[in-house]
Amino acid sequence: MSITSQNTENGRNTQDAPGAAGTDGVGFDTRSLHAGYDPTGHLDATSVPIYATAAYDLHTAERGSRTANGKEPGAHLYSRASNPTSDVLEARLASLDGGKAAVAFASGMAAIAATILTLADNGGRIVAANALYGGTFDFITNILPALGIGVDIIDRIDDPASLEAAIGPDTRLVFVESVSNPTTRIADIDAISRVAHAHGVAVVVDNTLPTPYLYRPIEHGADIVVYSTTKGINGHGNALGGAVIDAADLDYGPANTVTRPDGTDAPRYPQLNSPVHNISDEAHGIRRSFVDAAGTKAFSQRLRLKYLRLLGAAPAPFETYLTLQGLETLGVRLDRETATTQRIARFLEKHPHVINVAYAGLPDSPDHALAQRDYPRGVGTVLAFTLEGGIEQSNAFIDATRIFTYLTNIGASASLIVDPARTTHREFTEAQQRAAGIEPTTIRLSIGLEDPDDLIADLERGFTAAYGA
Numbered sequence: 001m002s003i004t005s006q007n008t009e010n011g012r013n014t015q016d017a018p019g020a021a022g023t024d025g026v027g028f029d030t031r032s033l034h035a036g037y038d039p040t041g042h043l044d045a046t047s048v049p050i051y052a053t054a055a056y057d058l059h060t061a062e063r064g065s066r067t068a069n070g071k072e073p074g075a076h077l078y079s080r081a082s083n084p085t086s087d088v089l090e091a092r093l094a095s096l097d098g099g100k101a102a103v104a105f106a107s108g109m110a111a112i113a114a115t116i117l118t119l120a121d122n123g124g125r126i127v128a129a130n131a132l133y134g135g136t137f138d139f140i141t142n143i144l145p146a147l148g149i150g151v152d153i154i155d156r157i158d159d160p161a162s163l164e165a166a167i168g169p170d171t172r173l174v175f176v177e178s179v180s181n182p183t184t185r186i187a188d189i190d191a192i193s194r195v196a197h198a199h200g201v202a203v204v205v206d207n208t209l210p211t212p213y214l215y216r217p218i219e220h221g222a223d224i225v226v227y228s229t230t231k232g233i234n235g236h237g238n239a240l241g242g243a244v245i246d247a248a249d250l251d252y253g254p255a256n257t258v259t260r261p262d263g264t265d266a267p268r269y270p271q272l273n274s275p276v277h278n279i280s281d282e283a284h285g286i287r288r289s290f291v292d293a294a295g296t297k298a299f300s301q302r303l304r305l306k307y308l309r310l311l312g313a314a315p316a317p318f319e320t321y322l323t324l325q326g327l328e329t330l331g332v333r334l335d336r337e338t339a340t341t342q343r344i345a346r347f348l349e350k351h352p353h354v355i356n357v358a359y360a361g362l363p364d365s366p367d368h369a370l371a372q373r374d375y376p377r378g379v380g381t382v383l384a385f386t387l388e389g390g391i392e393q394s395n396a397f398i399d400a401t402r403i404f405t406y407l408t409n410i411g412a413s414a415s416l417i418v419d420p421a422r423t424t425h426r427e428f429t430e431a432q433q434r435a436a437g438i439e440p441t442t443i444r445l446s447i448g449l450e451d452p453d454d455l456i457a458d459l460e461r462g463f464t465a466a467y468g469a
Protein backbone atom coordinates (compact mmCIF):
# COMPACT_ATOMS: atom_id res chain seq x y z
CA MET A 1 0.00 0.00 0.00
CA SER A 2 1.47 3.31 -0.85
CA ILE A 3 -0.40 6.56 -0.79
CA THR A 4 2.19 9.24 -0.95
CA SER A 5 2.07 12.93 -1.13
CA GLN A 6 5.59 14.26 -1.03
CA ASN A 7 5.80 17.41 -2.99
CA THR A 8 8.75 19.29 -1.80
CA GLU A 9 9.63 22.76 -2.77
CA ASN A 10 11.79 25.39 -1.19
CA GLY A 11 13.67 22.72 0.64
CA ARG A 12 10.98 21.93 3.12
CA ASN A 13 8.28 19.48 2.45
CA THR A 14 5.27 21.54 1.62
CA GLN A 15 3.23 18.43 1.08
CA ASP A 16 0.48 18.73 -1.37
CA ALA A 17 -2.50 17.01 0.05
CA PRO A 18 -2.51 13.38 -0.92
CA GLY A 19 -4.97 13.09 -3.64
CA ALA A 20 -2.42 14.87 -5.74
CA ALA A 21 -0.66 11.51 -5.79
CA GLY A 22 -3.15 8.76 -5.30
CA THR A 23 -5.62 9.38 -2.52
CA ASP A 24 -8.39 10.80 -4.69
CA GLY A 25 -11.49 8.76 -4.10
CA VAL A 26 -10.02 7.05 -1.04
CA GLY A 27 -12.08 7.49 2.10
CA PHE A 28 -11.19 9.33 5.30
CA ASP A 29 -10.49 6.20 7.36
CA THR A 30 -8.23 4.77 4.67
CA ARG A 31 -6.27 8.01 4.53
CA SER A 32 -5.99 8.13 8.31
CA LEU A 33 -3.99 4.87 8.02
CA HIS A 34 -2.05 5.37 4.79
CA ALA A 35 -1.88 8.94 3.51
CA GLY A 36 1.53 10.52 3.26
CA TYR A 37 3.58 7.34 3.63
CA ASP A 38 5.28 5.04 1.13
CA PRO A 39 7.22 2.17 2.76
CA THR A 40 9.51 1.84 -0.28
CA GLY A 41 11.21 5.09 0.66
CA HIS A 42 11.80 3.79 4.20
CA LEU A 43 13.50 0.37 3.83
CA ASP A 44 9.99 -1.15 3.41
CA ALA A 45 9.05 -0.56 7.04
CA THR A 46 5.27 -0.78 7.28
CA SER A 47 5.20 1.23 10.50
CA VAL A 48 6.46 4.80 10.05
CA PRO A 49 10.05 4.81 11.40
CA ILE A 50 11.13 7.16 14.18
CA TYR A 51 13.96 9.20 12.69
CA ALA A 52 15.88 10.16 15.77
CA THR A 53 18.42 12.44 14.16
CA ALA A 54 19.21 16.07 14.71
CA ALA A 55 20.80 16.77 11.33
CA TYR A 56 21.08 15.25 7.84
CA ASP A 57 24.04 14.48 5.60
CA LEU A 58 24.21 17.14 2.90
CA HIS A 59 26.59 15.01 0.72
CA THR A 60 28.17 17.71 -1.45
CA ALA A 61 28.91 21.39 -1.06
CA GLU A 62 26.66 22.17 -3.99
CA ARG A 63 23.76 20.19 -2.55
CA GLY A 64 24.36 21.69 0.88
CA SER A 65 24.04 25.17 -0.54
CA ARG A 66 20.84 24.31 -2.42
CA THR A 67 19.34 22.68 0.67
CA ALA A 68 20.08 25.71 2.83
CA ASN A 69 18.55 27.97 0.19
CA GLY A 70 15.42 25.85 0.07
CA LYS A 71 15.95 24.54 -3.43
CA GLU A 72 16.63 20.85 -2.88
CA PRO A 73 13.34 18.94 -3.06
CA GLY A 74 12.81 16.50 -0.24
CA ALA A 75 16.06 17.34 1.53
CA HIS A 76 16.19 17.86 5.27
CA LEU A 77 18.76 20.06 6.96
CA TYR A 78 18.09 20.02 10.67
CA SER A 79 15.22 18.54 12.69
CA ARG A 80 14.18 21.88 14.10
CA ALA A 81 12.74 22.76 10.66
CA SER A 82 11.69 19.31 9.42
CA ASN A 83 12.02 15.61 10.15
CA PRO A 84 10.97 12.56 8.07
CA THR A 85 8.71 11.10 10.81
CA SER A 86 6.98 14.43 11.33
CA ASP A 87 6.72 14.82 7.53
CA VAL A 88 4.39 11.84 7.42
CA LEU A 89 2.17 13.29 10.13
CA GLU A 90 2.06 16.62 8.28
CA ALA A 91 1.13 14.98 4.99
CA ARG A 92 -1.49 12.79 6.64
CA LEU A 93 -3.15 15.68 8.45
CA ALA A 94 -3.11 17.82 5.29
CA SER A 95 -4.85 14.97 3.50
CA LEU A 96 -7.48 14.46 6.19
CA ASP A 97 -8.35 18.15 6.30
CA GLY A 98 -8.16 18.75 2.56
CA GLY A 99 -5.26 21.23 2.91
CA LYS A 100 -2.27 21.70 0.62
CA ALA A 101 0.45 21.84 3.28
CA ALA A 102 0.86 21.28 7.00
CA VAL A 103 3.39 22.11 9.68
CA ALA A 104 3.65 20.10 12.91
CA PHE A 105 4.59 21.71 16.23
CA ALA A 106 5.55 20.54 19.70
CA SER A 107 2.18 21.59 21.14
CA GLY A 108 -1.13 23.10 20.18
CA MET A 109 -0.18 26.39 21.83
CA ALA A 110 3.02 26.54 19.77
CA ALA A 111 0.99 25.96 16.59
CA ILE A 112 -1.55 28.64 17.53
CA ALA A 113 0.99 31.23 18.67
CA ALA A 114 3.17 30.74 15.58
CA THR A 115 0.18 30.95 13.23
CA ILE A 116 -1.05 34.21 14.72
CA LEU A 117 2.43 35.76 14.71
CA THR A 118 3.12 34.67 11.12
CA LEU A 119 0.01 36.49 9.93
CA ALA A 120 -0.20 39.44 12.31
CA ASP A 121 3.38 40.59 12.96
CA ASN A 122 4.56 43.76 11.22
CA GLY A 123 1.73 45.89 12.54
CA GLY A 124 -1.36 43.70 12.28
CA ARG A 125 -4.52 43.17 14.27
CA ILE A 126 -6.54 40.03 15.05
CA VAL A 127 -10.29 39.61 15.45
CA ALA A 128 -11.09 36.74 17.82
CA ALA A 129 -14.12 35.10 19.36
CA ASN A 130 -14.66 35.54 23.11
CA ALA A 131 -15.16 31.81 23.83
CA LEU A 132 -11.67 30.35 23.39
CA TYR A 133 -9.39 27.82 25.00
CA GLY A 134 -7.88 29.48 28.11
CA GLY A 135 -4.27 29.40 26.88
CA THR A 136 -5.25 30.86 23.52
CA PHE A 137 -7.27 33.60 25.22
CA ASP A 138 -4.35 34.42 27.53
CA PHE A 139 -1.96 34.57 24.56
CA ILE A 140 -4.28 36.77 22.50
CA THR A 141 -5.32 39.18 25.24
CA ASN A 142 -2.06 39.44 27.22
CA ILE A 143 0.87 38.59 24.95
CA LEU A 144 -0.21 39.99 21.58
CA PRO A 145 -0.80 43.58 22.80
CA ALA A 146 2.59 43.50 24.53
CA LEU A 147 4.11 42.62 21.14
CA GLY A 148 2.31 45.49 19.42
CA ILE A 149 -0.38 43.37 17.77
CA GLY A 150 -3.90 44.77 18.06
CA VAL A 151 -6.70 42.61 19.41
CA ASP A 152 -10.44 42.90 18.78
CA ILE A 153 -12.49 40.39 20.80
CA ILE A 154 -16.12 40.10 19.74
CA ASP A 155 -19.02 38.29 21.36
CA ARG A 156 -20.92 37.20 18.29
CA ILE A 157 -18.24 36.28 15.83
CA ASP A 158 -20.54 34.55 13.37
CA ASP A 159 -22.96 37.46 13.30
CA PRO A 160 -21.98 39.01 9.94
CA ALA A 161 -22.66 42.60 11.05
CA SER A 162 -20.50 42.34 14.23
CA LEU A 163 -17.68 40.70 12.33
CA GLU A 164 -17.89 43.20 9.48
CA ALA A 165 -17.68 46.07 11.97
CA ALA A 166 -14.58 44.60 13.63
CA ILE A 167 -12.51 44.17 10.45
CA GLY A 168 -10.26 47.12 9.64
CA PRO A 169 -7.30 47.86 7.37
CA ASP A 170 -4.81 46.22 9.76
CA THR A 171 -6.87 43.08 10.39
CA ARG A 172 -4.94 40.01 9.25
CA LEU A 173 -6.95 37.14 10.61
CA VAL A 174 -10.15 36.06 12.26
CA PHE A 175 -9.56 33.42 14.94
CA VAL A 176 -12.35 31.13 16.05
CA GLU A 177 -12.88 27.64 17.47
CA SER A 178 -15.19 25.45 15.39
CA VAL A 179 -16.59 23.85 18.55
CA SER A 180 -15.86 25.76 21.72
CA ASN A 181 -14.53 24.26 24.91
CA PRO A 182 -16.28 23.39 27.18
CA THR A 183 -19.78 24.46 26.12
CA THR A 184 -19.66 23.18 22.52
CA ARG A 185 -20.91 26.39 20.95
CA ILE A 186 -20.61 25.93 17.17
CA ALA A 187 -19.27 28.61 14.87
CA ASP A 188 -20.74 29.09 11.41
CA ILE A 189 -17.46 28.99 9.48
CA ASP A 190 -19.23 29.48 6.13
CA ALA A 191 -20.72 32.78 7.35
CA ILE A 192 -17.47 33.95 8.96
CA SER A 193 -15.46 33.12 5.84
CA ARG A 194 -17.81 35.05 3.57
CA VAL A 195 -17.33 38.23 5.58
CA ALA A 196 -13.57 37.82 6.10
CA HIS A 197 -12.87 36.95 2.48
CA ALA A 198 -14.74 39.99 1.22
CA HIS A 199 -11.83 41.87 2.87
CA GLY A 200 -9.05 39.43 1.90
CA VAL A 201 -8.61 38.45 5.57
CA ALA A 202 -7.54 34.92 6.57
CA VAL A 203 -9.87 32.72 8.64
CA VAL A 204 -8.06 30.58 11.20
CA VAL A 205 -10.08 27.81 12.87
CA ASP A 206 -9.02 25.85 15.94
CA ASN A 207 -10.64 22.51 15.11
CA THR A 208 -9.22 20.59 18.07
CA LEU A 209 -12.54 19.47 19.55
CA PRO A 210 -14.24 17.94 16.51
CA THR A 211 -11.04 16.73 14.77
CA PRO A 212 -11.15 16.41 10.96
CA TYR A 213 -13.28 13.30 11.31
CA LEU A 214 -16.31 15.27 12.50
CA TYR A 215 -15.67 18.61 10.77
CA ARG A 216 -13.32 19.94 8.10
CA PRO A 217 -13.20 23.75 8.25
CA ILE A 218 -11.48 24.13 4.86
CA GLU A 219 -14.60 22.66 3.21
CA HIS A 220 -16.49 25.55 4.82
CA GLY A 221 -14.14 28.31 3.68
CA ALA A 222 -11.40 28.38 6.35
CA ASP A 223 -7.89 29.25 5.19
CA ILE A 224 -5.95 27.74 8.05
CA VAL A 225 -6.82 25.02 10.55
CA VAL A 226 -4.92 24.68 13.83
CA TYR A 227 -4.90 21.71 16.17
CA SER A 228 -3.80 20.61 19.52
CA THR A 229 -3.09 17.04 18.36
CA THR A 230 -2.65 16.28 22.07
CA LYS A 231 -6.42 15.80 22.22
CA GLY A 232 -8.64 13.69 19.97
CA ILE A 233 -6.16 13.31 17.10
CA ASN A 234 -3.63 11.50 19.27
CA GLY A 235 -6.48 10.15 21.33
CA HIS A 236 -4.46 8.46 24.05
CA GLY A 237 -3.20 11.36 26.13
CA ASN A 238 0.43 10.31 25.71
CA ALA A 239 2.00 12.97 23.47
CA LEU A 240 1.79 16.73 23.25
CA GLY A 241 1.56 18.09 19.75
CA GLY A 242 0.17 20.75 17.47
CA ALA A 243 -0.42 21.15 13.77
CA VAL A 244 -1.29 23.86 11.28
CA ILE A 245 -3.03 22.97 8.00
CA ASP A 246 -2.85 25.44 5.13
CA ALA A 247 -5.62 25.50 2.53
CA ALA A 248 -3.39 27.76 0.41
CA ASP A 249 -6.42 29.38 -1.18
CA LEU A 250 -6.19 32.98 0.00
CA ASP A 251 -4.30 35.51 -2.12
CA TYR A 252 -1.55 36.74 0.21
CA GLY A 253 0.15 38.60 -2.65
CA PRO A 254 0.33 42.22 -3.79
CA ALA A 255 -3.20 42.17 -5.23
CA ASN A 256 -4.64 41.81 -1.72
CA THR A 257 -4.35 45.42 -0.65
CA VAL A 258 -5.60 47.77 2.03
CA THR A 259 -5.96 51.51 1.83
CA ARG A 260 -3.80 53.28 4.39
CA PRO A 261 -5.04 56.40 6.22
CA ASP A 262 -2.97 58.56 3.85
CA GLY A 263 -4.95 57.17 0.90
CA THR A 264 -2.20 54.92 -0.52
CA ASP A 265 -2.67 51.23 -1.17
CA ALA A 266 -0.39 48.67 0.48
CA PRO A 267 -0.35 44.85 0.65
CA ARG A 268 -2.47 43.51 3.49
CA TYR A 269 0.33 41.06 4.34
CA PRO A 270 3.54 43.14 4.06
CA GLN A 271 5.67 40.45 5.72
CA LEU A 272 4.76 37.97 2.99
CA ASN A 273 5.51 40.43 0.19
CA SER A 274 8.89 41.86 1.14
CA PRO A 275 12.21 40.20 0.20
CA VAL A 276 13.59 37.68 2.68
CA HIS A 277 17.30 36.95 2.77
CA ASN A 278 17.30 33.20 3.40
CA ILE A 279 15.00 32.38 0.49
CA SER A 280 16.77 34.80 -1.84
CA ASP A 281 19.98 34.37 -3.81
CA GLU A 282 21.53 37.75 -3.38
CA ALA A 283 24.87 36.71 -4.86
CA HIS A 284 22.98 36.42 -8.16
CA GLY A 285 20.82 39.47 -7.54
CA ILE A 286 17.68 37.41 -6.83
CA ARG A 287 15.52 38.75 -4.02
CA ARG A 288 12.37 36.82 -3.20
CA SER A 289 9.46 37.29 -0.85
CA PHE A 290 7.49 34.38 0.57
CA VAL A 291 4.80 35.10 -2.01
CA ASP A 292 7.44 34.99 -4.79
CA ALA A 293 8.87 31.74 -3.45
CA ALA A 294 5.72 29.88 -2.50
CA GLY A 295 2.69 31.60 -4.05
CA THR A 296 -0.47 30.75 -2.15
CA LYS A 297 1.61 28.64 0.28
CA ALA A 298 3.40 31.80 1.43
CA PHE A 299 1.80 31.56 4.87
CA SER A 300 2.90 28.01 5.66
CA GLN A 301 6.37 28.63 4.19
CA ARG A 302 6.92 31.60 6.48
CA LEU A 303 5.40 29.69 9.39
CA ARG A 304 8.00 26.93 8.98
CA LEU A 305 11.05 28.97 7.99
CA LYS A 306 10.55 31.73 10.54
CA TYR A 307 8.43 30.75 13.50
CA LEU A 308 8.92 26.96 13.64
CA ARG A 309 12.64 27.23 12.93
CA LEU A 310 13.39 30.32 15.03
CA LEU A 311 11.16 29.87 18.06
CA GLY A 312 12.16 26.21 18.01
CA ALA A 313 8.94 24.51 19.14
CA ALA A 314 9.60 21.57 16.82
CA PRO A 315 7.87 18.28 17.60
CA ALA A 316 10.07 15.35 18.60
CA PRO A 317 9.83 12.40 16.18
CA PHE A 318 8.75 10.04 18.96
CA GLU A 319 5.75 12.30 19.65
CA THR A 320 4.78 12.56 15.99
CA TYR A 321 5.10 8.76 15.74
CA LEU A 322 2.69 8.31 18.66
CA THR A 323 0.33 10.85 17.08
CA LEU A 324 0.39 8.93 13.79
CA GLN A 325 -0.47 5.77 15.67
CA GLY A 326 -3.39 7.47 17.38
CA LEU A 327 -4.62 8.85 14.08
CA GLU A 328 -5.02 5.32 12.70
CA THR A 329 -8.10 4.75 14.86
CA LEU A 330 -9.56 8.25 14.79
CA GLY A 331 -12.81 7.37 13.01
CA VAL A 332 -13.72 4.30 15.07
CA ARG A 333 -12.85 6.02 18.32
CA LEU A 334 -14.92 9.08 17.55
CA ASP A 335 -17.95 7.13 16.33
CA ARG A 336 -18.09 5.21 19.59
CA GLU A 337 -17.19 8.13 21.84
CA THR A 338 -19.65 10.51 20.19
CA ALA A 339 -22.48 8.01 20.56
CA THR A 340 -21.67 7.58 24.26
CA THR A 341 -21.43 11.36 24.73
CA GLN A 342 -24.85 11.82 23.18
CA ARG A 343 -26.28 9.20 25.56
CA ILE A 344 -24.63 10.81 28.60
CA ALA A 345 -25.88 14.25 27.56
CA ARG A 346 -29.43 12.87 27.50
CA PHE A 347 -28.95 11.25 30.89
CA LEU A 348 -27.66 14.49 32.42
CA GLU A 349 -30.36 16.59 30.80
CA LYS A 350 -33.04 14.59 32.64
CA HIS A 351 -31.27 14.68 36.00
CA PRO A 352 -33.05 16.79 38.64
CA HIS A 353 -29.83 18.25 40.07
CA VAL A 354 -28.51 19.43 36.71
CA ILE A 355 -29.40 23.03 35.84
CA ASN A 356 -28.16 22.94 32.31
CA VAL A 357 -26.31 20.71 29.84
CA ALA A 358 -24.22 22.40 27.18
CA TYR A 359 -23.90 20.03 24.24
CA ALA A 360 -24.76 21.02 20.69
CA GLY A 361 -25.89 17.45 20.00
CA LEU A 362 -29.01 18.03 22.16
CA PRO A 363 -32.19 19.31 20.47
CA ASP A 364 -32.48 22.11 23.08
CA SER A 365 -29.05 23.53 22.29
CA PRO A 366 -29.05 26.98 20.68
CA ASP A 367 -26.68 25.53 18.06
CA HIS A 368 -28.60 22.38 17.31
CA ALA A 369 -29.68 23.47 13.82
CA LEU A 370 -26.11 24.38 12.91
CA ALA A 371 -24.91 21.08 14.38
CA GLN A 372 -27.36 19.19 12.21
CA ARG A 373 -26.28 21.11 9.12
CA ASP A 374 -22.51 20.87 9.60
CA TYR A 375 -21.90 17.90 11.91
CA PRO A 376 -23.70 14.88 10.46
CA ARG A 377 -21.45 12.53 12.46
CA GLY A 378 -22.06 14.35 15.76
CA VAL A 379 -20.36 17.21 17.59
CA GLY A 380 -17.83 15.23 19.54
CA THR A 381 -16.78 13.92 22.89
CA VAL A 382 -16.77 16.96 25.17
CA LEU A 383 -19.77 18.34 27.05
CA ALA A 384 -20.35 20.59 30.02
CA PHE A 385 -23.11 20.61 32.63
CA THR A 386 -23.88 22.85 35.55
CA LEU A 387 -24.84 21.45 38.92
CA GLU A 388 -27.35 22.83 41.37
CA GLY A 389 -25.83 24.19 44.58
CA GLY A 390 -22.32 25.48 45.11
CA ILE A 391 -18.68 24.49 45.01
CA GLU A 392 -19.22 21.91 47.81
CA GLN A 393 -21.54 20.00 45.47
CA SER A 394 -19.24 20.10 42.48
CA ASN A 395 -16.22 19.16 44.62
CA ALA A 396 -18.11 16.21 46.13
CA PHE A 397 -19.22 15.15 42.66
CA ILE A 398 -15.69 15.20 41.22
CA ASP A 399 -14.16 13.43 44.22
CA ALA A 400 -16.73 10.62 44.13
CA THR A 401 -16.19 9.52 40.54
CA ARG A 402 -13.83 6.58 40.12
CA ILE A 403 -13.77 5.85 36.40
CA PHE A 404 -13.57 9.45 35.20
CA THR A 405 -10.06 10.75 35.81
CA TYR A 406 -9.82 14.29 37.19
CA LEU A 407 -7.42 16.14 34.94
CA THR A 408 -7.11 19.01 32.49
CA ASN A 409 -7.12 17.24 29.17
CA ILE A 410 -9.70 16.13 26.62
CA GLY A 411 -9.95 13.67 23.76
CA ALA A 412 -8.25 10.70 25.40
CA SER A 413 -9.60 7.14 25.13
CA ALA A 414 -10.18 7.16 28.90
CA SER A 415 -12.95 9.43 30.21
CA LEU A 416 -12.00 12.64 31.97
CA ILE A 417 -13.69 15.11 34.32
CA VAL A 418 -12.72 18.64 35.30
CA ASP A 419 -14.11 21.85 36.85
CA PRO A 420 -13.20 24.54 34.28
CA ALA A 421 -13.72 27.54 36.59
CA ARG A 422 -10.85 26.42 38.81
CA THR A 423 -8.58 24.74 36.27
CA THR A 424 -8.74 25.07 32.50
CA HIS A 425 -10.38 28.50 32.45
CA ARG A 426 -8.57 30.01 35.43
CA GLU A 427 -7.08 32.69 33.17
CA PHE A 428 -10.59 34.09 32.65
CA THR A 429 -12.15 36.55 35.09
CA GLU A 430 -15.49 35.44 36.53
CA ALA A 431 -17.30 37.76 34.09
CA GLN A 432 -15.32 36.30 31.18
CA GLN A 433 -16.10 32.80 32.43
CA ARG A 434 -19.81 33.56 32.51
CA ALA A 435 -19.59 34.98 28.98
CA ALA A 436 -18.02 31.68 27.93
CA GLY A 437 -20.84 29.74 29.65
CA ILE A 438 -18.85 28.63 32.70
CA GLU A 439 -20.37 28.85 36.17
CA PRO A 440 -18.56 27.94 39.42
CA THR A 441 -20.40 24.57 39.41
CA THR A 442 -19.90 23.76 35.75
CA ILE A 443 -18.28 20.40 35.12
CA ARG A 444 -16.71 19.33 31.85
CA LEU A 445 -16.60 15.72 30.71
CA SER A 446 -14.49 14.22 27.95
CA ILE A 447 -15.97 10.89 27.01
CA GLY A 448 -13.76 7.93 26.15
CA LEU A 449 -14.18 4.29 25.20
CA GLU A 450 -15.34 2.69 28.48
CA ASP A 451 -18.66 0.85 28.65
CA PRO A 452 -21.31 3.58 28.61
CA ASP A 453 -23.24 1.92 31.47
CA ASP A 454 -20.15 2.10 33.67
CA LEU A 455 -19.72 5.80 32.94
CA ILE A 456 -23.33 6.51 33.84
CA ALA A 457 -22.99 4.50 37.05
CA ASP A 458 -19.89 6.58 37.87
CA LEU A 459 -21.84 9.82 37.39
CA GLU A 460 -24.57 8.42 39.65
CA ARG A 461 -21.89 8.02 42.33
CA GLY A 462 -21.11 11.72 41.88
CA PHE A 463 -24.77 12.73 42.29
CA THR A 464 -25.14 10.56 45.37
CA ALA A 465 -22.08 12.12 46.99
CA ALA A 466 -23.22 15.67 46.14
CA TYR A 467 -26.91 15.42 47.01
CA GLY A 468 -27.40 12.22 49.03
CA ALA A 469 -29.08 9.04 47.86
Ligand SMILES: *Cc1c(COP(=O)(O)O)cnc(C)c1O
Pocket residue numbers: 107108109110112133135136177181206208209227228229230231240241242410
Ligand atom coordinates in the same frame (compact mmCIF):
# COMPACT_ATOMS: atom_id res chain seq x y z
C1 LIG B 1 -5.62 21.89 24.49
C2 LIG B 1 -6.06 22.89 23.54
C3 LIG B 1 -5.15 23.81 23.00
C4 LIG B 1 -3.69 23.85 23.42
O1 LIG B 1 -3.01 22.70 22.99
P1 LIG B 1 -1.72 22.08 23.75
O2 LIG B 1 -1.40 20.90 22.89
O3 LIG B 1 -2.12 21.74 25.14
O4 LIG B 1 -0.66 23.12 23.70
C5 LIG B 1 -5.62 24.72 22.09
N1 LIG B 1 -6.92 24.73 21.71
C6 LIG B 1 -7.81 23.88 22.21
C7 LIG B 1 -9.23 23.95 21.76
C8 LIG B 1 -7.42 22.92 23.13
O5 LIG B 1 -8.33 22.08 23.64
